[in-house]
Structures are given as structure tokens and as C-alpha cells.
Amino acid sequence: MDNIQWYPGHMTKTKRMLAAQMGIIDVVIELLDARVPLSSRNPDIDTLAKDKKRVLVLNKADLADEKVTALWEEYFKKQGFFALSVNATENDKAKSGKAKLISVLKKIMSEKVERQKQRGRINSPIRAMIVGIPNVGKSTFINQLAGRASAIAADKPGVTRGRQWIKVGGEFDLMDTPGVLWPKFDDPLVGLRLACTGAVSDNVFDKITLVTHLLEIFISIDPAILEKRYKISVAESDNLLEAIGNARGFKMKGGVIDSERTAITVLDEFRGGKLGRISLETVTK
Ligand SMILES: Nc1nc2c(ncn2[C@@H]2O[C@H](COP(=O)(O)OP(=O)(O)OP(=O)(O)O)[C@@H](O)[C@H]2O)c(=O)[nH]1
Ligand SMILES: [Mg+2]
Known part of the structure; x- marks a missing residue:
């Protein structure tokens, strides 16, 4: 970055x-x-x-x-x-x-x-x-x-x-006042999360990287978040992004799943609250 x-x-x-x-x-x-x-x-x-x-x-x-x-x-x-x-x-x-x-x-x-x-x-x-x-x-x-x-x-x-x-x-x-960030994120996860929530301009991070991070968090909270929204089985999917793209019919020529389009969709839906009320950070004691 x-x-x-x-x-x-x-x-x-x-x-x-x-x-x-x-x-x-x-x-x-x-x-x-x-x-x-x-x-x-x-x-x-x-x-x-x-x-x-x-x-x-x-x-x-x-x-x-x-x-x-x-x-x-x-x-x-x-x-x-x-x-x-x-x-x-x-x-x-x-x-x-x-x-x-x-x-x-x-x-x-x-x-x-x-x-x-x-x-x-x-x-x-x-x-x-x-x-x-x-x-x-x-x-x-x-x-x-x-x-x-x-x-x-x-x-x-x-x-x-x-x-x-x-x-x-x-x-x-x-x-x-205008929004301000700081010159260096000590923890790379901070930058990633700020991009997921829309604080960092969308052209800085690769969308698939962002969504891969989000999917991991969703699974750790509750796989049902994805199962309900996208009608997929988390346990039976080797590649969640592909499973979601497939469920949405996001196919390109030759039947290949459009990962970029899938990632943009998941990101937009998360930001819009369509996946439910989700906290990406929890208090650790
Ligand atoms: N769901 C939800 N959306 C919000 C809330 N507050 C702001 N938004 C949305 O977040 C987006 C950004 O809001 P702004 O008020 O422009 O944010 P800002 O902090 O002034 O942004 P900059 O001026 O760019 O630094 C807008 O689409 C708002 O509608 C909230 O409490 N809940
Ligand atoms: Mg403002």
C-alpha cells in the first residue's frame, strides 16, 4: 500500500x-x-x-x-x-x-x-x-x-x-471539519478495516483483499450471516467468494465467476447494512 x-x-x-x-x-x-x-x-x-x-x-x-x-x-x-x-x-x-x-x-x-x-x-x-x-x-x-x-x-x-x-x-x-487519517497505520489490519467501512478511498485496496477479510470476520461471528443473505452453505463451500458469485449468477464468458463484481457487491451490501448489524471489532478483555 x-x-x-x-x-x-x-x-x-x-x-x-x-x-x-x-x-x-x-x-x-x-x-x-x-x-x-x-x-x-x-x-x-x-x-x-x-x-x-x-x-x-x-x-x-x-x-x-x-x-x-x-x-x-x-x-x-x-x-x-x-x-x-x-x-x-x-x-x-x-x-x-x-x-x-x-x-x-x-x-x-x-x-x-x-x-x-x-x-x-x-x-x-x-x-x-x-x-x-x-x-x-x-x-x-x-x-x-x-x-x-x-x-x-x-x-x-x-x-x-x-x-x-x-x-x-x-x-x-x-x-x-474535513476527515483526517494519520500518516502510518502501525497495524495493517487498521487500514484494511477502514477501507471496508469506507473511510479510505476505494482505489487504495484491492476489493478482493477487502472482502476476503470481511468474509473471515463474518464466519467467525456467525456463518448464518452469509447463509441467510446469499443462500449458500458455508460448510460445503471451498471458496466463499465463488459460492456467493455463483448464487448471484455473476458469471463471465465461459462460466467463470466474476470475483471482482462479487466482491464489490458484498462490500456494498455490508456497508449498506444489508447483512445485518455487524461489528468488525469487539472489546477484548
Ligand atoms: N447508516 C448510517 N449512515 C450514516 C450515519 N451517519 C452518516 N451516515 C452516512 O455516511 C455517509 C458519510 O457521511 P458524511 O456526513 O458526509 O461524513 P463525513 O464524516 O462528513 O465525511 P467527510 O466530510 O468526507 O470527512 C453518508 O452517506 C451518510 O448518510 C449513521 O449514523 N448511520
Ligand atoms: Mg463532511
Whole structure:
């Protein structure tokens, strides 16, 4: 894997911008992908936000295993973080993470608000910077909090290119930022998982490599994930990708299974949640 391909220059620029803006920020909200909470944590944020109040938000919780996500929340809370799980695409206010986040922010910021009151000052809005890897849902989450589509969001990494302030009532000012990765993945599995969930551009990894990794995880969780969706028998298949391609009728000239097309399909269906709620990373004790 060529480093340059997945750590483009604009990410270096973004990191510099985040550092430069940090002085005026009250709280840093870091979005993680609930399916890969460890792989989606950018170690650079720990350095950039080391003196700031921090909240970890496990987004895309609707795509992850609910029980596993609850364990991750506990895991991060034990490490001293404020942590909560949300689904930024949820329209139902009662089910969305908005109320949860606002109560956490108010708790975190109560000292500042109290200080301002004592000085007889009118409360200024709490300034929160939303950070995270590409495509994790930062802009979507901001739109959910604001109750309007103020930030551009789309299903590919690298959509947001500059910072943008979005007001939520008079209480919060949220800064949307471009997604950032870090220059080197110490564990190659991290890069692979981030590509599976769509944080790394699709041209960096070979699709068959990605799907082979996914299939291994699915089998270790429960072979029924594949059996139900693709109507195949895992025990009786020597080559799962071929079995899936065959079940879908993805044949090329001469009856050869189109592995590339099969891999793209499995990847898309996983990303779209069609295989069920699947966490690729679980808490190990
Ligand atoms: N299922 C599901 N999809 C989500 C959720 N949050 C965001 N998405 C989808 O994820 C994709 C990326 O969302 P964005 O808000 O553009 O992500 P971003 O972090 O701003 O991405 P960059 O600006 O490229 O860094 C979009 O297709 C969203 O609809 C969620 O909680 N659940
Ligand atoms: Mg964005």
C-alpha cells in the first residue's frame, strides 16, 4: 500500500488547521465508527486535543451490533472519556443521539457556564469542534444536531474540504471539519478495516483483499450471516467468494465467476447494512 495514496496533502493541511483553531474551542467531539471503534480513532487527535474536554461519539451505531457497541461505550468510559453511541441518520428525535449529546455537553461545560453567570455575562455559545476520519458521518451528525441540512454530506470519503461553523440554537456553535487519517497505520489490519467501512478511498485496496477479510470476520461471528443473505452453505463451500458469485449468477464468458463484481457487491451490501448489524471489532478483555 502506497502511503501517499491514502494520506493526501490536504490532510496535512487539515491537521494544521485543527491545531490553529484549537485555542477557541471549548470541547472536541470525536466521531468514531461504531463498527470499528479502535481502528477509527485517530491517534493524532489525542495530541491535538490533549488539553481539551473530549467526547467520543460512536456513530453509525445502527450498522453495528448493539451489544458490542454497549461494551465499547463502557470501555471508553473506563478510560475516562465521555462516550455515547448515535445514529446520525435517524430522523426520529426521540431515537436520535441529540438529546444524549446535549446533556453530555451541558455537563461538561457546566463550569464555564457557571463562571460566565457569576461574572454577570450572557452565556456565549459552547464551541465544539467535530473531528474524525473521512466518511464517519461528521457532516450528517452536525445536520442532525442543527435540525437542517447545513453541511454537505455524501457517501464517499473526502467530501468536506474546509471548516464551517454551524449554529445550533443560541447554545452551541459546531465546527465541521474535513476527515483526517494519520500518516502510518502501525497495524495493517487498521487500514484494511477502514477501507471496508469506507473511510479510505476505494482505489487504495484491492476489493478482493477487502472482502476476503470481511468474509473471515463474518464466519467467525456467525456463518448464518452469509447463509441467510446469499443462500449458500458455508460448510460445503471451498471458496466463499465463488459460492456467493455463483448464487448471484455473476458469471463471465465461459462460466467463470466474476470475483471482482462479487466482491464489490458484498462490500456494498455490508456497508449498506444489508447483512445485518455487524461489528468488525469487539472489546477484548
Ligand atoms: N447508516 C448510517 N449512515 C450514516 C450515519 N451517519 C452518516 N451516515 C452516512 O455516511 C455517509 C458519510 O457521511 P458524511 O456526513 O458526509 O461524513 P463525513 O464524516 O462528513 O465525511 P467527510 O466530510 O468526507 O470527512 C453518508 O452517506 C451518510 O448518510 C449513521 O449514523 N448511520
Ligand atoms: Mg463532511
